[in-house]
Structures are given as C-alpha cells and as structure tokens.
Amino acid sequence: MKYTSLLSSFIATTSIATTLTAQSITGIVFEDLNNNRLFDTDEPVIPNVSVSNGIDVVQTNAVGQYTLAITDDTDAIFVIKPSGFMTPVSDKNFPEFYYIHRPEGSPDGLKYDGVAPTGPAPKSLNFPLYKQDEPANYKMLIFGDPQVRDYKRMTYFRHDFIEPLIGTEASFGVALGDLAADALDIYKHYKDSISQLGIPFYSIPGNHDINFNVSSDKHSMETWLAAFGPNYYSFNWGNVHYIVLDDVQYKGIQNKKGYSGHIDQKQREFIKNDLKYVPKDMLIVPLMHIPLVNINKESRLALFDLIKDYPNTFSASAHRHFQRHDFFDSQSGWAEAASPEHHHLVASTSSGTWWGGQYDAYGTPLATQRDGSPNAYNLMTISNNAYKLRTISARRPESEQLSIYLPREIKQADLATAIATINIFGGSTKNITYARVINQSDFTLATPTKTIDPYHLENVQRHKDGHYPKDNSLSLETPSDHFATINLPANLTPGIYTLHVKTTDMFDQTDEAYFLFNVIE
Structure with missing residues (x-):
C-alpha cells in the first residue's frame, strides 16, 4: 500500500469564496497518480464517492464533482473513503x-x-484518493482508552501496545477515545508512538479528549479538530462501513465539567444521509467511546432505528475500563428488522485501571482492568461482511485467554466447598466452558457466573494496605459476566492434581488453561 505524507492543508483549493454564510462549495474527487495532492487535468476523476458537510451527504457525479452547502456551523467537509481507495495520511x-x-x-x-x-x-x-489493494478479508486493531496523562505513562503504552505490534498484519487501527487524560498536549507523543506501527490509524473522541474550559459542547472539540480532524465521520474498508461517532455531550465548565452519553441530531442526520449510499449487504460498524448501554435511551434507540434494516451490524466502544459483550434484542430496544440481535463490544482498555498497580520487572504497572483481566487490545478479523474478535493481553502470549483462581493448597475436608473461578478475558455470556481434574473426572459444564475477579480483589487490598505507590492505585473492582465457576470433586485423596479448563466463545474459538493444586489431609 502507498500512503502520502502530511501537507498541512492537503486539499487543492481554488477560487476563494467571498461569504461564509449559506454558500455552496464544490470540488472534484480524483485519483492522485503523481502523489502531489493536486488535481491535474490528466488524472482520472472518481464518480459515486460520498462527500459530506457533517449533515448532508452527496455523491460525486460522472465527472467526479460534488456540491455541498457550507455555513457558519459547518466544522468540516470530508470525503468518505470508498472501498479500494485510500485517502492521504499524515507523516504519522x-x-x-x-x-x-x-x-x-x-x-x-x-x-x-x-x-x-x-x-x-x-x-x-x-479530494485526492489512491488506489490500494483492499481484500475482503483483513484484520484491524482496536485500542480502548490509552488515557496517557504524561510522558511516563506514554512509555507504558509504547511498551505494552506499540513495540509488540510493530510489523502487525492488521490493515489499520482505531482508538475508541480517551487518547489523552485531559492533558491534550500529549497528542504529539501519542501520534509519534502510533506512527511506528506503519498503518493508518483512525481516532474517536472520548470524555478525556475535551477542551474543558468552554461553556458548552459546541467548542469542546477544538483541540481534537486541530489534531485529528472531524469528531464524527465514516469510511469504508472492504465490505464494511465504519461510522465514527462522538457520543460525549459536554455540559460546560459551569456545570462542574460534566458530560453525558448522547448522539446529537446532527450526527443522526449524517448517519441517515450517509447510509443512503451504503449497500444492504455491507457490515455496518458504529464506533464510539461511551457504550450503548450508558448513553441515553433515546440516542440508543435512534441509532438502532437508523441501522435496523442492515442484516449485518456490530458496534464497539470503550470507556468502562473492563471488557464486556452486550447483546441487544427486542426486549432491549433492537428492532429485529433484519437480524435478531445487535452485538456491542465494550472493548478492553490499554490503560487498564488508569496504568495502576504493582510494577513489573521492566517498570511497567500491571494495569489490570476493573474486571480483573489484563490490559489488552482487541483484534477484529473481517471475512467479507462477517467478523470475529480476539482479546490479546499486554505482556502475554495470545494463547493466554483465561485465569483460574483456586487455593494452591486445599484441605481434604474442604473439597466439598472448593470452587474454581475462571476469568475468560474476552468471554461473554455465550461462552461454553468445561473443566475436569485430569485422570480424576470427566469434563463437566461450568456455571456461567457474574462475579468479581478474586485476584483483582486481592491486588486492590494490597494497594489499600500500602504495598503500591500512591499514584499507582488499583481500584473500582467490578462484577463481570465473563466468568464461570465449577466445584472440585469431593473424593480426591491427598496429592497433586491438574485442573483442565476449556472454553469456546461465540466465534467458535476454543481456549484452554491448566492449574495445579495440592490436596492435603
């Protein structure tokens, strides 16, 4: 793939308009054969490409031309990347x-x-575009909440998620908000870090990416606009249509810098107009920061209504510092027009519990998430208009997908009440989990359980007892539904045993783990 480097104003413009109110803007979408970002007369124009002013969406005609209205309320004019082409990218x-x-x-x-x-x-x-080889099957990276508030924490992010992914096979990546932790001057270091991956990276704003010293939502994204461009937009890749949303509504500095989860009317109009040009057989993927279950009900139902006629949908967010899979059906507002349910991923977070916890041998905090799972990223594999997900933890091999909690030493008299707790890091309520004691019992179905991770409880207590630096707190332990529990056989005699756990997720991916324990008299 070939991507051009940054030009501070990359779009060729001519004939400056004399008024800012209620005017029209027009232009050409073209294939930039010589990579100069200027439309040369011998370069091909590209018809049927969507272009938007943030509300209206039009498509280029037979000569590659579009016309849109532009007003004082217009934040941006943008092209919606078509499949098989790439837009320019910055030098990062x-x-x-x-x-x-x-x-x-x-x-x-x-x-x-x-x-x-x-x-x-x-x-x-x-708008210049560049042809690229864009197969229907590919992989993409999903980062949630890097949330770095200073350069020290940026080095943690680099260690956990940039260095291991250099040379990644993913076609591109997305970050689902809270790139910063209120200190927005960290964006330069964030961009420098992401640039080392060598793939395009799309950005979604979060509640810690806001200009807090403004009085309303209207100007809360000024630094974001300068650093990353529009706070909502869409693009195509293969047979997938991605819709980036800003679902953080800022209430202003006078309201204690509060915010709520909301998709405003401008974005709803944009989605409606955007989808007019998206075929029904494409996978529709809204991406946002605040999870669907945490935005106001009216916004959630409005989004569902806009995408209900597409049989293939999926959405993702972050924000909560744990991973969870939500499934919306008719009882929870999904219209079931084209599919029985809508799957929403609350993605793993890079920062875990805000880069907290005990330091490892390399000086990086454990950064355990609130559900007791390691800090992680999600890898999405696309096959035409279908998808599957994989959670990949920091500082662990991809094969390490679960943890097992059980006392390492159990008295024989306590076996009847001994319970193993299994944390399936990327699991959901759709996981089927079995366990056995090798050479002692057959595989038995484990019980899906909503609980708090026992290891995380112990780590939080160690922090409360003063074992961790004050600025590296671990807190907010949260009950989660990607756990299973199973009782041990009560008839084990003293000796060493191996508990073998096997779980299969909604994508038919099977993972295993083993745990050794002693039975004593």
Whole structure:
C-alpha cells in the first residue's frame, strides 16, 4: 500500500469564496497518480464517492464533482473513503480526508491549541484518493482508552501496545477515545508512538479528549479538530462501513465539567444521509467511546432505528475500563428488522485501571482492568461482511485467554466447598466452558457466573494496605459476566492434581488453561 505524507492543508483549493454564510462549495474527487495532492487535468476523476458537510451527504457525479452547502456551523467537509481507495495520511499515519472550516480559528482562551484561522471557505475543494489493494478479508486493531496523562505513562503504552505490534498484519487501527487524560498536549507523543506501527490509524473522541474550559459542547472539540480532524465521520474498508461517532455531550465548565452519553441530531442526520449510499449487504460498524448501554435511551434507540434494516451490524466502544459483550434484542430496544440481535463490544482498555498497580520487572504497572483481566487490545478479523474478535493481553502470549483462581493448597475436608473461578478475558455470556481434574473426572459444564475477579480483589487490598505507590492505585473492582465457576470433586485423596479448563466463545474459538493444586489431609 502507498500512503502520502502530511501537507498541512492537503486539499487543492481554488477560487476563494467571498461569504461564509449559506454558500455552496464544490470540488472534484480524483485519483492522485503523481502523489502531489493536486488535481491535474490528466488524472482520472472518481464518480459515486460520498462527500459530506457533517449533515448532508452527496455523491460525486460522472465527472467526479460534488456540491455541498457550507455555513457558519459547518466544522468540516470530508470525503468518505470508498472501498479500494485510500485517502492521504499524515507523516504519522493518521488519515487526512477532511477540510476543517474555522474562518476565524478556534475561540480565544483555550488551554490547549485549537484550530488556526482557516480564512474564507474555499469555493472549490478537491479530494485526492489512491488506489490500494483492499481484500475482503483483513484484520484491524482496536485500542480502548490509552488515557496517557504524561510522558511516563506514554512509555507504558509504547511498551505494552506499540513495540509488540510493530510489523502487525492488521490493515489499520482505531482508538475508541480517551487518547489523552485531559492533558491534550500529549497528542504529539501519542501520534509519534502510533506512527511506528506503519498503518493508518483512525481516532474517536472520548470524555478525556475535551477542551474543558468552554461553556458548552459546541467548542469542546477544538483541540481534537486541530489534531485529528472531524469528531464524527465514516469510511469504508472492504465490505464494511465504519461510522465514527462522538457520543460525549459536554455540559460546560459551569456545570462542574460534566458530560453525558448522547448522539446529537446532527450526527443522526449524517448517519441517515450517509447510509443512503451504503449497500444492504455491507457490515455496518458504529464506533464510539461511551457504550450503548450508558448513553441515553433515546440516542440508543435512534441509532438502532437508523441501522435496523442492515442484516449485518456490530458496534464497539470503550470507556468502562473492563471488557464486556452486550447483546441487544427486542426486549432491549433492537428492532429485529433484519437480524435478531445487535452485538456491542465494550472493548478492553490499554490503560487498564488508569496504568495502576504493582510494577513489573521492566517498570511497567500491571494495569489490570476493573474486571480483573489484563490490559489488552482487541483484534477484529473481517471475512467479507462477517467478523470475529480476539482479546490479546499486554505482556502475554495470545494463547493466554483465561485465569483460574483456586487455593494452591486445599484441605481434604474442604473439597466439598472448593470452587474454581475462571476469568475468560474476552468471554461473554455465550461462552461454553468445561473443566475436569485430569485422570480424576470427566469434563463437566461450568456455571456461567457474574462475579468479581478474586485476584483483582486481592491486588486492590494490597494497594489499600500500602504495598503500591500512591499514584499507582488499583481500584473500582467490578462484577463481570465473563466468568464461570465449577466445584472440585469431593473424593480426591491427598496429592497433586491438574485442573483442565476449556472454553469456546461465540466465534467458535476454543481456549484452554491448566492449574495445579495440592490436596492435603
């Protein structure tokens, strides 16, 4: 694949308009054969490509031309990447598919840099694209909440998720918000780090990516716009249509910097208009920061209504610092028009519990998530318009997908009440789990259980007892539904035994783990 490098204003513009209100903007989408980002007369135009002003979506005509309205409320004009083509990317591998519209620049008084004045809106705006080999089967990386608040924590992120993934086979990646932890000047280091992966990386804003010193949601994304472009948009890759959403509604500095989960009307109109040009056989994947179950019900149902006619849907978020699979059916608002349920992933977080916990031998915190699972990323494998997911933990091989909690030494008299607790890191309520004591019992179905991870409880207690540095707290242990429990056989005689656990997930992926324990008199 070939990607061009950053030009601060990458789109060729001509004929500057004289007014900012209720004007039209037009341009050409073209194949940039010589990689100069300028439309040369001998370069092919590309018809049937969607372009948007954040509300309206139009497609280029036979000569590659589009026309859109642009007003004072327009934040950006952007092209919606078609399958088989790539937009330009920056020198750090962040896609550049947009023109930011801020004639006077961002408001004064921001703590972190916003958008420099863009001047009068261009009357003509051309978007370059590049042909690329884009098979229907591919992999993508999903990062949740890197949430780095300083350079020290950036080094943790690099150690856990950049260094192991250099040379990745994934075609691209997405980060599901909270790239920063309120200190937005960390974006430079974040971009430098991501650039080392060598693949395009798309960005979704979170509640810690906000300009907090503004009075409303309207200007809460000024630094984000300058750093990453629009806070909502869409793109195609293979037979999948991804819809990036900003579901964080900021309530303003006067309201104690509060926020709520909400998909505003502008985004709903954009989705409706966007999907007019998306075939029904594509997989539709909304991506957001706050999980669907945590945004207001009206927003959730509105999104469901917009995508209900597509038989293949999936969505993902982060935010909660644990992993969970939610399944929405008719009882929870899913319309069941084209499929019986909607699957939503609350993705694993890079930062775990905010980079907390005991340091390992390399000086990196355990960063255990609130559900007791290791900090991790999700790998999504696409096969045409179907998908499967894999959770891959930091500092562990991919094969390590579960933990087993049981006393290492059990008195024979206590066997009748001895219970093994199994944490299936990427599991869901659809996992089928079996366990046996090797050479002592056959595989027995384990009981799905919503519980708190016992190892995490112990680690949290160690923190409360002062064993961890104060700034590396582990807290907020959370009951989760990706656990199973099983009783041990009561007739074991003193000796050493191996508990063998096997679990199969909703994608028919089977994982195993073993645990040795002693029975004593």
